Amino acid sequence: MSFLSGLLGKTRGEAVALIDVGAASVAGAIVLFVDAEPPTIIHERRLPIEIQEGEAHERAMLRALDVLGAALVREGIPALQRAGSGGRLSSTLLAIDAPWLATDVHHEYIGDPKGFTFTKRLVDATVAKVATVAADKVLTDTSVLHITLNGYETADPYGKRVNNATILILTSIMAKELERQVLLTIGNQLRTKTAIIAGSSMRYQAMRVAFPHESDLIIADVTGPEAVVALVRRGVLTGVAETVSITALSKADDAIHKITELAKTCPLPRTIFILARDAEYDDVKKALETMDVARMCFSNSIPKVVPVLASHLAPRVRQLTTAPPDLPIFLMALYRAQSELD
Numbered sequence: 001m002s003f004l005s006g007l008l009g010k011t012r013g014e015a016v017a018l019i020d021v022g023a024a025s026v027a028g029a030i031v032l033f034v035d036a037e038p039p040t041i042i043h044e045r046r047l048p049i050e051i052q053e054g055e056a057h058e059r060a061m062l063r064a065l066d067v068l069g070a071a072l073v074r075e076g077i078p079a080l081q082r083a084g085s086g087g088r089l090s091s092t093l094l095a096i097d098a099p100w101l102a103t104d105v106h107h108e109y110i111g112d113p114k115g116f117t118f119t120k121r122l123v124d125a126t127v128a129k130v131a132t133v134a135a136d137k138v139l140t141d142t143s144v145l146h147i148t149l150n151g152y153e154t155a156d157p158y159g160k161r162v163n164n165a166t167i168l169i170l171t172s173i174m175a176k177e178l179e180r181q182v183l184l185t186i187g188n189q190l191r192t193k194t195a196i197i198a199g200s201s202m203r204y205q206a207m208r209v210a211f212p213h214e215s216d217l218i219i220a221d222v223t224g225p226e227a228v229v230a231l232v233r234r235g236v237l238t239g240v241a242e243t244v245s246i247t248a249l250s251k252a253d254d255a256i257h258k259i260t261e262l263a264k265t266c267p268l269p270r271t272i273f274i275l276a277r278d279a280e281y282d283d284v285k286k287a288l289e290t291m292d293v294a295r296m297c298f299s300n301s302i303p304k305v306v307p308v309l310a311s312h313l314a315p316r317v318r319q320l321t322t323a324p325p326d327l328p329i330f331l332m333a334l335y336r337a338q339s340e341l342d
Helices: 003-010 057-082 120-130 176-190 199-210 251-263 278-289 327-341
Strands: 014-021 025-033 040-048 091-096 101-117 137-149 161-175 193-198 217-221 228-233 236-241 271-275 304-308
Touching: 014 057, 014 176, 014 327, 025 057, 025 327, 040 057, 040 327, 057 176, 091 176, 091 199, 091 327, 101 120, 101 137, 101 193, 101 199, 101 236, 120 137, 120 161, 137 176, 137 193, 137 236, 161 176, 161 193, 161 236, 176 193, 193 199, 199 217, 199 228, 199 236, 199 327, 217 251, 228 251, 236 251, 251 278, 271 278, 271 327, 278 304
Parallel strands: 014 091, 091 193, 217 271, 271 304
Antiparallel strands: 014 025, 025 040, 101 161, 137 161, 217 228, 228 236
16 A cells, blocks of 8 residues: 555545746646645656747747646646545646736835724725736735734734724736636646646745744745745735846846845845755855845845755655655645645
């Protein structure tokens, strides 16, 4: 009897397809979730986005996504059947990165010196205001990250009389036609209900699970061709830098440029977590440790730079495949497992 067969014999498992859509590659995995057990990756595959002559980047991505979906059906479903789970997928989770999707964090301030009652209706109206998009765009993710009343955090904000409130709202926007094509491509292959989340939002939430005691940090994600930098203060995602107008930057320089942009809004934490391919860690780590911190951190001391490896997540995520550990897939599995418990 296999490990998974024994596990499934005790309780019912749920098989989910996890798909990571980056700027340079797409990855997919079949992952089994069984109650409070660590998620188990039973099949995974990563494919490069190869742009043919005269082909648009978007078309090349959709073509790679179609090939990936077919491979998951052809190879992943039999692996699922061999695991003894019946070979059926319950759902698909897509994590999509720039340039296919844009993420922003909105700081919405509400104030009245005469005072007002903070209500759920007020939050909903504020979310609706920032969530307004053009007709050719669609919101793929809208989340209230944090609420402070009169400058203080509170777990139960509604119904309280206050003079001011700040609401942090994350929005992710995607071209409506591109979302339709992505969902159609995946739906034609996997035929499951599909949810989309911004990759930067997903990785932030997964990092909170993996490193619960780190409340102030910068996440420098250089797993793709360009850096995505997220700022976390007091455990809350307060800023995301994804796009940059300067071209021909190395990944390390791109990350430093985006950290510098975030530093214009507030002092930065001294802890930086790097998400990168194994071969790129050393160069990025060295660049971040030697950057000009005087303008960006609380002091002139060298920032604490922590590489995040898939092996760090091994106690929380099992892998039964022989493929090299894929960090974005590990983080997706961790995020999906935690969201089931919440």
